[in-house]
Amino acid sequence: MIASLNGSLLAKSPGTVVVDVGGVGYEVFISSRTYDMLPENGQVCSLFIQTVVRADAINLFGFSKKEEKELFLLLIAVSGIGPKLALTILSGIGVGEFCQAIMAKDLARLTTFPGIGKKTAQRLCVELAEKVDGLSGSDAGASAVPRMSDTPTINVMGDAVSALINLGYPQATAWQVLRTVEEQLAGEVESPPVEELIRRALRLLAAR
Known part of the structure; x- marks a missing residue:
């Protein structure tokens, strides 16, 4: 293998x-x-x-990263999560943030991914709660500059993605542009409001 x-x-x-x-x-x-x-x-x-x-x-x-592979293996072991869906989840959330969402049972955050409904999100929380503990700090130290996804307000990105999707943008596009916004704001604002994320994202999308 x-x-x-x-x-x-x-x-x-x-x-x-x-x-x-x-x-x-x-x-x-x-x-x-x-x-x-x-x-x-x-x-x-x-x-x-x-x-x-x-x-x-x-x-x-x-x-x-090794931690991303480890989380991938945990995800595909959950009933209803195939490899492609696992990659979709990994595309939209960092390992550390995902672990926080699981431990906090943050169903609102987990259901922002296509193919993940409330029941699947609940299953993820139940089956992975004790397994992600060793991965929860894996993103720490990856950058000397704090990222928004490392802050306590982990719902903000999910809310911004949902807003862009409601405006007609594909989910992949929404995640991509919001990660760009995240990089632009790193070190400037520790916990930017969702309105600021959406405003900057729309500005970038309009410039394309």
Whole structure:
């Protein structure tokens, strides 16, 4: 079983990458957070890998951080959560923030992801409450600048995403632009109100 890949990055997109290892190109499914951490094409790329074998396919899922892979494994062990849905969750939330949401039983935050209804969110809380404790601090120290997702107001991003979706923007677009806003505000405002996030997000979307 492939546990990691280290090779030249041939191609990348928000959902997949192709890594050349010894002349063989491996297609790997990734989250948008892992995508944000990739180098430029042609440079060396290292990913933690989880191989998922099915009757009709063998798929590789890649992660920039070991903790992200560990959370992926916890997610796909929950009934109703497949690999693609697990990647959707990982694209929209950091490991530390997800663990906080599970321990706080924050159903409102968990149900912001497509495919996650109230019952599935409740199942996640029940099945993962004791398993995520070791991962809860994994995002700490990743950056010297505090991120909004590390603050107690973890519902703010979810509320902003919901507002953009209600305005007609796709969820993936909403998460992407709000992460850009998050980076812009890092170090400026510790706990920005949801209105400020939405205002800045709409400004970025209008400029596209």
